[in-house]
Amino acid sequence: MKTRDELMGALSGMRRAQIGSRRAPHKPLLVLWLLGRFVNSGSTAVTYAEAEEPVSRLINDFGPAVTSRARARERAAMPFVHLERELWDLRDHDGNPVGPDVPERGNWLRSHGAHGRLSGDVERLLSVPGTPTAAARLLLEQHFTPSLEAPVCDAVGLDLADPDADSVLRPSEAKRRKRRAGFAEEVLRAYAYACAFCGYDGALGRNPAGLEAAHVKWHSQDGPDEVHNGLALCSLHHTLFDLGVLGLLPDLRIQVSQLYVARSPAGQAVDALHGLPLATPRPGRPAIDVRFVLWHGQQVFKRPGAQAA
């Protein structure tokens, strides 16, 4: 791999390799974590033992939930083993290359002294200012949703506001599948400019303030820009919905994750939403399609047992 374009192409390939509509952010999250490590320390070399806890936590926080606590602790193993070898050099304690056919188990990787590093070519390309940020932007656009970009970057120690990245990213790469103009306005109007969870309807003069149109099935995961996949949400509930703190049952009652904790009355007000019905759209406007509710329930909502202990 000799050019930036090849690097960006390889990173985009992780999106194409997804199976059907299943969200698979494990490899992108490992790469984002490695990008943060590179920017902050100048190298991506890391042992599995060192990466297991922080990378598993990232996947638990920003990936789909798992039900077993044991699996939650070693979620880093899957991307550590399977990250494409054009990007990633994985070796055992004797320095022998490790192929993608070994067990995806934390025990195996630790006992064999597995350690990995982004390939020398990739690290050389990343040493050009702006490139790590451009790579991170690409992965975030392809695998996440805008309200999660800042929390993911904070978690891996990356700053997306790197001015060098603007000159590095070419328009052809920033081919963020364009959101349909009018989506936000149609969704807000369908819910009468009020949060469908809490009813917040604040405005600054004539303009709604702190109200957003959320996708139930994310835009990056091919969720359509249509009212039957949209919800008007206040900024807080939008973020909590995208993080999986808030979810919906197929009968459109609101769910609060049992993993959510809050000490203050303001934080505990979120718990009070549990079991309440979602607001219904105005007459003539379509309700949420249950297929998208099921997607969110499987791919985003944090069910109990999903957290690393």
Ligand SMILES: [Zn+2]
């Ligand atoms: Zn709200």
